[in-house]
Amino acid sequence: MPSRVFFGPAAGGEVCRFCYPVWVHPLFRLGPAVLLSLCALSCAPSAPPRWAEGGAQLLVQPAHWERPDDDAIDIKANGQVLEGGHLRFVIDRVGRVTDDDYEPFALLAPDGHLMGTDDRVLGYVGLSNASPPFAEQAWLSLQPDGRVLFFEPNGDRSERGKWTGCDGPGRRACTLVTQIFAVKNYRVGPSSGVTLGVGVGVGVGF
Secondary structure, X not given: OOOOOOOOOOHHHOOOOOOOOOOOOOOHHHOHHHHHHHHHHHOOXXXXXXXXXXXXXXXXXXXXXXXOOOOOEEEOOOOEEEEOOXXXXXXXXXXXXXXXXXXXXXXXXXXXXXXXXXXXXXXEEOOOXXXXXXXXXXXXXXXXXXXXXXXXXXXXXXXXXXXXXXXXXXXXXXXXXXXXXXXXXXXXXXXXXEEEOOOOOOOOOO
């Protein structure tokens, strides 16, 4: 009997559950490249719940977040979110967030819960504040004048720049964008638990 040979890991480093031994797969005649593509597609991350129908209603309007130690963030009228002029993700009027390849990334539910692909919980987003995936208490807040406050684990508060263009109904879209960057950049500190940084995030990538 021929030995079983499985095609390699699918996208994201996970072993594809739908790959078959090459000696029994009827599509083997198509060649390894085609089969690898099929394997990757079958193991792609699942879209957030309720993706097709959408979630929370958002007013997407131009806004600018000036950050003192980082590149500025801009929300365009078409929902594109730019960091230093580079596309990072896109938001729409029904709470959907796609990555820079326009693939599903997260959905803001009507009740404020932010859900990612594969049922990952990415926190809670209100009108002017948001909480992290690992706690119910708010870790960031947009002040009436647009200032962004982060609440550190030790109780301190720190300012992380200022939004303009987030007045009125458009404020929640700014809060959502702030939350996504916060989740992207949080990391575990050696003594004080979770801290917010500007490096590579531990659970989200763009």
